[in-house]
Amino acid sequence: MSVTSVPPVPLSRRVLPLVMLSPAVLVTLAIVFLPMVQALWMSLHDYVLFRPKNFDFVGLKNFIAVWQDPVFWTSLRHTVIWIAITVPAQMLLGLATALLLNQNFPWRGLARALVIIPWALPSVVIALMWVWIYDSNFGVLNELMLRFNMISAAIPWLANPDTALYAIILTLTWQGFPFFAVMILAGLQSIPQSYYEAASIDGASQFRQFWHITLPGLSGVLMTATLLRVIWVANSIDVIYVMTGGGPGYSTYTLPLYALVKARTGLDYGYGSALAVSFTILLLGFVILYLRRAGRNIA
Amino acid sequence: MMVRNTSLTRRILTVDLPVLLILIFTLSPYLWMALTSVTQESKLFTEGPSLAGATLENYLRLFRTVGFGANLLDSFIVAGGTVIVGLALSVPAAYAFSRFRFKGRRLLMLQFLVINMFPLVLLILPLFILMKTLGLVDTYFALIIANSTVAIPFSVWMMTSYIDGIPRSLDEAAMTDGCTRFGALFRVVLPLCTPGIIATGVYIFITAWNEYLYALTLGGRSVKPITVAIQTLIGEYQVEWGLLTAGGIVGAMPATLLFLFIQKRLIAGMTQGAVKG
Numbered sequence: 001m002s003v004t005s006v007p008p009v010p011l012s013r014r015v016l017p018l019v020m021l022s023p024a025v026l027v028t029l030a031i032v033f034l035p036m037v038q039a040l041w042m043s044l045h046d047y048v049l050f051r052p053k054n055f056d057f058v059g060l061k062n063f064i065a066v067w068q069d070p071v072f073w074t075s076l077r078h079t080v081i082w083i084a085i086t087v088p089a090q091m092l093l094g095l096a097t098a099l100l101l102n103q104n105f106p107w108r109g110l111a112r113a114l115v116i117i118p119w120a121l122p123s124v125v126i127a128l129m130w131v132w133i134y135d136s137n138f139g140v141l142n143e144l145m146l147r148f149n150m151i152s153a154a155i156p157w158l159a160n161p162d163t164a165l166y167a168i169i170l171t172l173t174w175q176g177f178p179f180f181a182v183m184i185l186a187g188l189q190s191i192p193q194s195y196y197e198a199a200s201i202d203g204a205s206q207f208r209q210f211w212h213i214t215l216p217g218l219s220g221v222l223m224t225a226t227l228l229r230v231i232w233v234a235n236s237i238d239v240i241y242v243m244t245g246g247g248p249g250y251s252t253y254t255l256p257l258y259a260l261v262k263a264r265t266g267l268d269y270g271y272g273s274a275l276a277v278s279f280t281i282l283l284l285g286f287v288i289l290y291l292r293r294a295g296r297n298i299a
Numbered sequence: 300m301m302v303r304n305t306s307l308t309r310r311i312l313t314v315d316l317p318v319l320l321i322l323i324f325t326l327s328p329y330l331w332m333a334l335t336s337v338t339q340e341s342k343l344f345t346e347g348p349s350l351a352g353a354t355l356e357n358y359l360r361l362f363r364t365v366g367f368g369a370n371l372l373d374s375f376i377v378a379g380g381t382v383i384v385g386l387a388l389s390v391p392a393a394y395a396f397s398r399f400r401f402k403g404r405r406l407l408m409l410q411f412l413v414i415n416m417f418p419l420v421l422l423i424l425p426l427f428i429l430m431k432t433l434g435l436v437d438t439y440f441a442l443i444i445a446n447s448t449v450a451i452p453f454s455v456w457m458m459t460s461y462i463d464g465i466p467r468s469l470d471e472a473a474m475t476d477g478c479t480r481f482g483a484l485f486r487v488v489l490p491l492c493t494p495g496i497i498a499t500g501v502y503i504f505i506t507a508w509n510e511y512l513y514a515l516t517l518g519g520r521s522v523k524p525i526t527v528a529i530q531t532l533i534g535e536y537q538v539e540w541g542l543l544t545a546g547g548i549v550g551a552m553p554a555t556l557l558f559l560f561i562q563k564r565l566i567a568g569m570t571q572g573a574v575k576g
Contacts, residue, residue, distance in 0.1 A: 016480065017399035021407065024392035024451055032414050032448050035425035042425065097321050103314045111318050113562055115325050120558035122509035124526040125547040128533060129332040132540055138344055140331060174328070235418045238511045242530055256420040263424050264516070276421040287416040294412055298405050 039273045047270035062274035072275065075253040076282075078165060079234060082254055085166075087229050089173045091222070094180020099214075101181065102188045112185075119178040127242035130171040134158050158244055161251035168240055168252055172233065180225055187221030188214070227290040234283055255279040329551075336544040343541055357545035365542070367549060370528035373439075377514075377524055378507035380443040385450035385503045386496060393458030394484060398467065408459070411452040419512060422448060427516050437519030445513035450503040457502065461495030462488060501561045505554045525550045 043063070046056045066072050101112050118126065133141050136156035145151045157167040195213045204212070237257045240246065246253045246261055253261075256279055263272030335343065337353040361367045396408060426445055427436070435441040469491070470483040478486060489496075511526040518527055529546045536542050 013399070014401065017395035017401050017404075020391040020395040024388040024455060025407065025410075027388055027447070028411070028414060028451055031426070031444055032417075032422065035422055035429060036417065038425040038428070039421050042428070093321075096317075100314060100318050100321065103310075105310065105314050105318070111322060113559060114322055116558070116562065117329065117555065118325060120505060120509075120554050121329070121551045122511065122526050122529075122554060124509075124511050124529045125332075125551045126328075128529060128543060128547045129328045131533070132335065132544060133328060133331065135540075138347070138540070143347075174324070178325070231416050235420075237420065241512070242533070256418050259420045260423065260512070263427075269424055269428065273421075273424055276418060276424060280418055280421050283416075283418065287413065290416065291409055291413060295405065295409055298408055 040277055042269055043273035043277045045270050047268075047273075049267035049269055058270075062271050063278065065271065066274050066278050071250055071253065071258060072255075072278075074250050075255045075258040078252065079254040079279075081165065082169060082172075083230055083233055085169050086172050086176070086233050087226060089169075090177040090180050090229060090233075091226060093173065093177040094225075095184055095218075095222075097177065097181035098184035098188055101185055115181060116178045118175050119182075121175075123175070123236070123238040124242050126171065126175055127239045130167075130174075131158065131243055134167055159248055161248050164244055164248060164252050168243055171243070172236070172239060175239065176229060176233065180229070183221055183225040184218060187218045191217040224290070224293055227286055227293070230286050231283065231290065234279075234286075255282070332544045332547050335540055336548050338541055340539055340541040357541040358549070360542055361545050361549065365528075365532065365546075367525070367528060367546065370523055370525045371549070373518075373522050374508055374524040374526070376439050377442045377446065377522070378504045380439060381446040381450050381507040382500045382503045384443060384447045385454045386500055388447075388451055389454035389458050389499070390489075390496065392455050393462050394488065396455070396459045397462035398470070408456075411455045414452040415449065423512060423516050426513075430517055436517055437521050439522055441517045442513060442522060442524070445517055446507040446510055449506060449510070453506075454499045454503055457499045458492070458495060461492045461499070464495075465491045498561050501557050505557055508554050 044057060044059060046054060046058050046061075048054070097115060101108060101115065105111075133139055134157040136142065136154050136159065139154075139157075141157065142151070142154040146154065155163060157163050191213065195217075196209055199209050199213060234254075235256060237254065237260060240252050240254065240257055241260070244252045246257050255275065259272050259275035259279060262275060263269050266272070331348070334350065335348040336357055337350070337355065338348040339352065339354050339356060342349075342352070396404065422445075426448075430436045430441045430444075465488055470480075470487050473483040473487045474480065508524075509526065510524075511530070514524040514527045515530070518524060523531075529543075529550050532543055532546050
């Protein structure tokens with residue numbers, strides 16, 4: 001700024017950003033942070049919706065009950081399996097897709113546009129079409145597998161406790177891998193082409209180039225995307241809720257789903273909140289890791 | 300010539316073919332749903348879905364008998380309302396984040412980021428109690444508020460990265476030429492980030508349109524967005540897959556079209572900030 005320009009008025013410069021920020025901050029405080037505190041508060045109470053007058057403070061009773069609840073442990077185990085399979089599967093498929101879409105071929109633009117479609121679809125629609133695919137009588141998956149003799153009789157994928165969780169994991173992998181592909185593709189494009197040129201002059205093989213240039217160049221993106229996905233996959237319940245509602249039995253219960261079902265169907269908001277709070281605490285480690293990475297990037 | 304041919308074959312084998320396989324995996328569930336939706340219900344279980352004798356009968360039934368039109372309108376109002384609330388609150392906030400350096404800036408930005416990391420279920424339960432106490436369950440207002448919990452933090456981040464991309468020197472030049480700060484905001488910054496505002500608005504619209512759990516919890520008989528309507532269909536018309544898949548296609552259509560339309564810009568914004576998956 002030149003010397004002749006108007007000197008900034010210190011007070012307004014200090015107040016203006018706060019004025020511009022305050023609507024967004026106040027609204028989020030009111031509709032996000034306040035309800036969260038309320039959830040914490042509810043979790044310390046006996047609060048069943050059909051007895052709204054009884055709101056007795058019970059301290060950690062709900063949490064102790066959670067700890068002793070076998071369904072909690074089942075749901076926790078499913079949540080871990082669910083994350084441990086879905087996220088790596090999405091990442092590998094996303095990485096392969098991104099590497100391919102980074103090559104030169106005539107219809108690259110079209111392929112890039114089409115590959116992201118699953119990500120834009122409503123999860124209810126995703127659940128619907130996969131329920132149809134998995135249908136035990138008329139589903140196309142059974143039909144194809146029967147035709148190619150991979151199975152001898154139709155399998156009720158979603159009604160069988162042994163397969164239901166994995167069937168949903170496949171659906172979620174399908175839904176989420178484009179996100180990885182897009183993130184990784186952006187990461188690939190930020191690796192300078194000259195690195196590869198230098199490496200091939202030095203005689204490095206394709207694989208060595210991938211191992212020593214591509215992967216290190218992608219590590220930041222991979223880490224960020226993985227953390228985000230872990231958090232989002234852990235949280236996502238809409239697909240399961242529509243596909244199986246947690247069933248058969250408890251075979252597709254995950255923690256947030258259990259919390260939701262407990263509150264929605266059981267109307268037990270005290271216990272449901274305690275489950276939600278416990279789940280949040282378990283997830284907090286990943287959230288903090290992610291925030292630390294993101295915080296570093298804020299100029 | 301030989302060399303060119305072998306390298307072309309090689310490319311087809313190592314690139315085109317795998318890409319094609321991935322696209323088949325990506326698109327076939329959707330295409331299968333589309334194919335089912337144009338097959339006559341009576342033929343579906345005897346001959347399976349096919350293009351021969353394609354019909355729009357399922358779609359007509361969807362609107363005539365099931366009354367999908369009202370649900371589409373509900374979704375439209377909720378998603379549109381969320382876009383307005385989200386943009387109105389986030390554009391000024393993003394401008395402040397981008398153009399000012401003040402105490403607590405980093406903390407406030409992280410505050411917006413952390414919101415999207417918390418489990419939805421932690422918010423749904425208290426929001427339902429809150430709306431019930433206020434008598435707002437089953438209103439557009441409740442759903443717009445609920446969707447804003449997702450939309451505001453996201454669009455603050457996305458808009459901040461867009462405004463960051465507009466050189467500061469431009470608004471400083473305008474102010475040197477006698478514009479007030481607001482003049483510079485309205486005459487320089489906002490026009491330049493119109494594409495960003497549109498992309499952010501479209502993104503908010505898509506997420507609000509696709510949202511299901513809030514709609515299920517806070518909606519009801521008078522406000523029933525399309526996602527809940529589809530799920531209700533699954534319960535009521537269990538085996539009528541022609542009708543169900545037609546519902547799926549209609550429900551996915553607006554979001555899919557908008558997405559393809561705005562895709563490039565959206566991806567640029569998505570990969571810059573930290574965003575919902």
